[in-house]
Amino acid sequence: MKIDDVKKICVIGAGNMGHQISTLCALNGYQTTCTDIMEEILKKAETFVDQYLPGRVEKGKISEADAKRARENITFTSSLEDAVKDADYVIEAAIEVLDIKRKIFTDVSNMAPAHAILATNSSAIVSSRIADATHHPEKVINLHFFNPALVMKLVEVVQGPHVSEETTEISMELCKKLGKVPVHVKKEVNGFLLNRILFAIFNEAQWILDSGVASLEDIDNACVYGAGHPMGPFRLMDLVGIDLCYTMALEDFKKSGNRADLPYPSLVRHYEKGEYGQKAGKGWYDYGKK
Ligand SMILES: NC(=O)c1ccc[n+]([C@@H]2O[C@H](COP(=O)([O-])OP(=O)(O)OC[C@H]3O[C@@H](n4cnc5c(N)ncnc54)[C@H](O)[C@@H]3O)[C@@H](O)[C@H]2O)c1
Structure with a gap:
């Protein structure tokens, strides 16, 4: 063909x-x-x-x-x-x-x-x-x-x-x-190409948030105004879907056995409450309605 x-x-x-x-x-x-x-x-x-x-x-x-x-x-x-x-x-x-x-x-x-x-x-x-x-x-x-x-x-x-x-x-x-x-x-690797890079950023952003180093908004602002990203990692997770981020991290963990690949606790909390991001009306940010 x-x-x-x-x-x-x-x-x-x-x-x-x-x-x-x-x-x-x-x-x-x-x-x-x-x-x-x-x-x-x-x-x-x-x-x-x-x-x-x-x-x-x-x-x-x-x-x-x-x-x-x-x-x-x-x-x-x-x-x-x-x-x-x-x-x-x-x-x-x-x-x-x-x-x-x-x-x-x-x-x-x-x-x-x-x-x-x-x-x-x-x-x-x-x-x-x-x-x-x-x-x-x-x-x-x-x-x-x-x-x-x-x-x-x-x-x-x-x-x-x-x-x-x-x-x-x-x-x-x-x-x-x-x-x-x-x-x-050219090879089947977890996260393919871009998501490997993005997930490293997501994990780092969640670590900074959970450690009380900076607020969600400031972490997003740093990425947008300092690194030129079109949106920050938390906005991006809300757009992609927190359910999908959760599933992907869990899949990575199942394949690697490395606990560092597990979904971050704060991500799990949103996931368990059904706060899947934009499509659910709430995720890291509150979108008011569905
Ligand atoms: N959301 C993203 O940002 C994103 C980005 C890239 C790739 N993906 C991938 O795309 C796929 C879909 O993701 P999504 O976010 O659109 O999910 P979604 O939940 O919005 O849509 C999935 C759809 O599949 C339908 N469905 C379920 N079982 C079916 C079946 N047997 N036959 C036909 N339809 C069926 C559901 O009714 C639903 O409408 C996933 O594999 C995901 O990994 C998602």
Whole structure:
């Protein structure tokens, strides 16, 4: 298969990441199906598209014709089979639970065309833990978008030992077609590339806070106004989702056995109270409402 053979993309999961990845694919000319098991999440994703595209036209970012084409390119369905049956490239952005992802990949492998590449957007689960649940492990890869996927340019393309050069090459090319900057991560390591760096910053920020050295706001301000980061580590954790930060740290600990990788106690406290960040209305910061 070549990059030009990729015409239809299926995105599985219409949550935080999936609705934006689907919109991105549709905007860049791909016939896109977006699927989720939750009807109300699908409805919300569709409403987002119906508001986002006219908003881009209003701001002069895209033409009316582009918006119309993008809207025609995207469909929403709760039937996995309908969503993947013609797909050339599948991007799974479902909940971060290994068994659920493995089941999705087995089903997709049975339902999608044999040539289809199956990518996971997982932040912590490497594709070698999923690939053996499919008929073509060499076509299973990590394609790691960043949040918000319509805005953030970076995509990490993580090539596990089972992944073919062709799958990696097409995945890198696809990212470019989507207007992204792909980086080739040549080994499956915890946190891939950027999150390894970010988590080191998150841990340090939490240590400074818990040690009473500085306030949350001042730590964020230091990173923004001193290091030129677009937002501080606590705002970023709230955006990414405290549940996801917690799960990723726990996964790291399970793999390394190193207690330094455990989620920080103050992060655990937010997690246990369901204070998952912006999406929950409260995390490190209070957002007032959901
Ligand atoms: N949130 C982030 O900042 C971020 C960034 C990069 C990557 N990721 C990764 O993207 C994936 C999704 O994260 P998210 O933040 O969008 O989660 P989310 O909870 O917002 O969305 C997950 C969606 O998956 C759906 N789902 C669950 N089981 C399903 C199934 N069997 N079939 C179809 N859909 C199913 C849920 O209904 C939900 O809508 C995760 O693997 C995560 O690691 C997240």
